[in-house]
Amino acid sequence: MPHCSDLQKICQRIREKSNSYDRYNFSSDFNDFLKAFFDLAQEYDSLDDFYRICVAVPLEMTGLDSALYLYDDETGKLCLVCDSTQGIYQEKITASEHVALSIKPYQSDNSYIVPIYRKLPEEDTDFSKETDQRAAGDHCVSQKRCGRNRILGMFSVAPLDKLSADDRFFLTKYTNRIGYNLHNRLIALQNIDHLKFINTLVMDIEHNVIVPNMYFRHLFNKLRKKIIELENLRDEIRETTGPDAASHHCESCLSRCDRLGDDLLFYHSEMVKHHSNISLFLESLFRREHFESGHLVLHPKRCFVEKEIILPQLENYASRLRSANITVDRPNNMLYEEFQLVVDIGLLSQVYANLFSNATKYTREVVTRGGATRKAIAYGREVINDFPECGEQGVKFNVFSTGPHLDPEEAPLIFQEGVRGKDSKGIYGTGHGLAFIQHVVELHGGIVGYEKTSEGNNFYFILPVSYVK
Template sequence: MQSLSFCKEINDPQAQKRQDTVNERIRQKIANYRHYHFTREQIHTLAIFFDLAQEFNSLDDLYTLAVCTPKAIFGIDASLYILDAKGQFIIKSSTIGDDCVADVWKEPQAFSWTPWQQGNRFILPVRCKHMLTAQLPFVPKNKDVIGILELTASRPLTEHERFFFEKYANRVGFQTHNKILNFTNQEHLRFIKSLVQDIGHNVIVPNMYFKLLFNKLKKRLDELRERLRNLTWQLESNLQKTNIHHLDTALGGLDRSVNALMDHYREMYSHYTRSSLFLETLLRRSHFEKGRYVLLKQACNFKKKIIDPQLEHFRPHFEQKNIAVDTKLGGIPDEDIMLVADIGLLSQVFANLFSNAAKYTREVIGPDGRPHKFISYGWEKLPDYFGPGKDAIKPNVFSTGPHIPPEERSWLFESNFRCKATQNEPGSGHGLFFAKQIVELHGGKVGYEPTQMGNNFYVILPCAN
């Protein structure tokens, strides 16, 4: 055999130390493979699996490759189970018919996480790397077991064959670990990009309204200062010479200014409370740790905690655009609706729906021949919608206007999509995509339906038990 030439010495001590370590591991691996006495087919199996694992991009392809390789080369059937977030081993791929394979591994894990042969079956733990296990979307069993590879041959495997498939299962585990981390990192990046849009859409842009509120407050303060100056001058004058009517007028004006000032204060405080809720909700530490939105659920009165605050926030916007708010068409029941929900995130869903209604409501001619321009909101209960005894609630926000074209409806809840008819209005096309994300995290659905005189957007959420 040709002698091996290793990296020559270099001047950098740290680099030299790394090369020495790597060279030593190469020598060890050469010795190991000489000792393994793998057959040509076995060596080809490891090489083929490694090459194709780099070629295929998806996890499903990798799982399929893991079971098809033993079948194609050795004629051995294989089934691969991988851990899920609940700690169960779920079937991912198998060369055996679906009717013969359980969806969840239910056999006792009596093999103590070591290979186990039972007749023609050989069951192996699929192990991950010891490093970076905290970034996996599940907790490995016995520190490093992330799956189970079950082989079914026509005869019991020999000791040498079992040893080879242990090495093969290790490679399946390492490739699975790498791909899961890769997809997790991609998901984190997508989430961060989406979160930046959410913060801009739901916090930064609305917070610009504070500037307008402060300007209004300054104007009222200036008016109040002027009235106080006039009142002071009148009081300092001879009170007997002062026209009592003028004094009453000044005091009345002062009282109106104080009331207007308090109105602006309440408006600012309401806006501050809403922005704080959204900001704290979007910037939770758990979102960044998991790389996705993490719900913080609590039981709540849907109308009082979610709908009413958002409607009151947008009511001045509706009034400014002469949009009436009609609750008669919403089918609002008298009883309170209780949900177990993330109040902050779900509030932003309905903030987006009301915001869209404020921007896109248009006047239409109704069946009575008269013009109408209004929004309507409400909800209905859907008994057993999610299964026996699992009721749902279907809140909706309706606005008058031309129907959304059929060819655009399937895109409404996609990221950054905007209808052609809305291009002249400010917006990012992110609000409905955000709504879809949050509602689906709650186990619900979002939807759109054209109705008489306008457009209806709705969500379907599980009711609290």
């Protein structure tokens, strides 16, 4: 019967599939084999469970041993991820020499090895029962010839003497089903990772750009008040009468004009610095690569950390630190022994911006051992031995602030998303800043941490010397 135009393409594919099934003429055991695979693939959600299903179905339904190898983008090699002997391999196990990328099935080392296609090649791949075997020495081909964009890995089944021509043909079809399901799962996981990244990036933008950008409103209000004062002063000068009164009053007005001019220049300087800082943050958070890859992508550059990252951020928070009566202690070791570090300047600047922002909110006055009072922050760095491995070195960067220690139960959790200390009540914050710091530092190959000191709290991060040039 005729079909509507909307269904025509799908109906055509159904007819083609029906004809293929007639040609395949799979036995009832093979049909049960596929049913078990499809049912279990829908029942289990995790990727590891799917890998287990791929090798468990042949083992249970036919008694055949099998192994699943996937191409690893990081190493550029085939890796064994699961087999019917051990199950999942947590470590990356490079495939043995007899298993290699191939565009067609082949036999080697008493195993029948079939490519796992992301999608079928453009040419017809209904491998015939007479031509689907290849000599072991002929299967190795280049990644380009293999179509790396199409092949996810290889599926190995053993032993050969238990595989008839029909069995081998069926296994090529079964491996195709593995490829289709795996491709869809990987795409779904990639989409989930992209969504998670976008949600995190939105929080990064809100915390590091939108909220700090509110400082512009404060500066604009201050600037407007000064402009109104200047206008009022001009009116007073115009209303001045009498030579003596005019002379005396003009001096006073001119003095006030000088103060207003200094204030206007100060607010202008603050706005320029703040705008420059926000522009740097925007550039580092809105890179095209972030959205294309689904995670933050570093743009590492050689720089002097104190001069190019710490001091600009400290200057940006200078007026707020002064308003809070917080003094800043600078380290001599960074001033006279500064060395270059290869980092993402924009993202690491946001690390220090978050640390200094927290310092303006949470630094408290303490009584020193000598009885004097102190309300201060300090920063510095030191070389750490045996980081990240024994015999290697790292650089520890510190930001210290005076005040009561963190609660011992809160301290281990402070870098988690959304966690805020008990002393944060009534202080604006989202609990995202330290989580952002940890994420950026780990992207650089480092770690973050907190430690209490005699007069307060020290937040630090350590980068491996491999990043130091």
